[in-house]
Amino acid sequence: MFKDFSRLVTKIRRFIRQEGFASFFRYALIAFVLKLTDLVLYPFKRRSVDEPFYGVFDRFVANVNRMAQPAVLEIGSRNVSGTVRRALFSGHVAYTGFDIHAGENVDVVGDAHSLSAHFPDQQYDAVFSVSVFEHLAMPWKAIVEINRILKPGGLLYISTHPVWPPHELPWDFWRFSGETFKVLLNAHTGFEIVECIEGNPARIVSLSRDPATARVYRSRINQSVAVLARKCGATDSRLVWDISTQELLDSMYPAGIR
Numbered sequence: 001m002f003k004d005f006s007r008l009v010t011k012i013r014r015f016i017r018q019e020g021f022a023s024f025f026r027y028a029l030i031a032f033v034l035k036l037t038d039l040v041l042y043p044f045k046r047r048s049v050d051e052p053f054y055g056v057f058d059r060f061v062a063n064v065n066r067m068a069q070p071a072v073l074e075i076g077s078r079n080v081s082g083t084v085r086r087a088l089f090s091g092h093v094a095y096t097g098f099d100i101h102a103g104e105n106v107d108v109v110g111d112a113h114s115l116s117a118h119f120p121d122q123q124y125d126a127v128f129s130v131s132v133f134e135h136l137a138m139p140w141k142a143i144v145e146i147n148r149i150l151k152p153g154g155l156l157y158i159s160t161h162p163v164w165p166p167h168e169l170p171w172d173f174w175r176f177s178g179e180t181f182k183v184l185l186n187a188h189t190g191f192e193i194v195e196c197i198e199g200n201p202a203r204i205v206s207l208s209r210d211p212a213t214a215r216v217y218r219s220r221i222n223q224s225v226a227v228l229a230r231k232c233g234a235t236d237s238r239l240v241w242d243i244s245t246q247e248l249l250d251s252m253y254p255a256g257i258r
Helices: 002-019 021-044 052-066 112-117 139-149 180-184
Strands: 071-075 094-099 124-130 150-160 191-203 220-231
Touching: 002 021, 052 124, 052 150, 052 191, 052 220, 071 139, 112 139, 124 139, 139 150, 139 180, 180 191, 180 220
Parallel strands: 071 094, 071 124, 124 150
Antiparallel strands: 150 220, 191 220
8 A cells, every 4th residue: 555655746746747747637636527527427327247348258268169170369468457358258168368468368479460370371270459540540451361261161359449548558548339340341341240239338528628539428438349250261361461560669568467
C-alpha cells in the first residue's frame, strides 16, 4: 500500500512540474465530478454476465473444444495482466501462444504481420486475439497472414475496441467498429463472418465548448467489438502489402504492458 501511495505522489509531483498546479487542480476537479457521476449511474449499468459481447468468445471456445484434436493459436498471448487463456481449452486442444515479446505463456515470439514466417500453411484449426488488433500497424496484412496458416473452414475470433483511451503507446494505431470487419473479413480476404457484436456501452462527455461536440453524450457508443469468422477460401492474390513493420516504423511495442 505504501508503494502504491508513493507512486501516486510521484505521479502527482511529475504532473504539477510538467503541467502546472492550475492544470492539476482542473484535472482533479474533473476526475472527482466524473467519478461521482459514475457512482450515480452504477445502478443503470449493464452487468458483465448480461453483456452479449462476451458471449462471442464463449462460443468460439466451445466450438474449438468440440473439435477433434484441434490446433489453436493465440496472437498476443503473453501474460501481462494476470489473464492466461490457455486453460480455457480442453486437454485435447494443442494450444500455441504467440507474442511479439517473450514472456509467460509465450511459445513462439514473432510479429503477427509475418505469421507465415513462423508457421506452415494451414497448420491451425482456430486463431484468436483479444485486444491486439488496435496495436497492429497493418491489420489487413495480419488478416492475410492468418488466412495462410488457417485450415479451410478454420475459425477466427477477434475482439478489439471501437472506442478506447490511448494505451501501450506508441503502438496504438486503430479503432474498429462492426462495419470495419466487413472490410477486413470477406470473400476477398477469404473469410465469412459468423457473428459480430459490439458491446460494453458508454457515453462520451465532451470537455470542449465546441458546439459540434456539446451533445455527444446523447449518443450511445460501444467500447468493445467481437467478431467470429470462418475461413471460406484463399486470399485474393491482389491483396499484397509487401512491407515489414521494421521498414514502416522506428519504434517497438512496449515490453512491459498490454
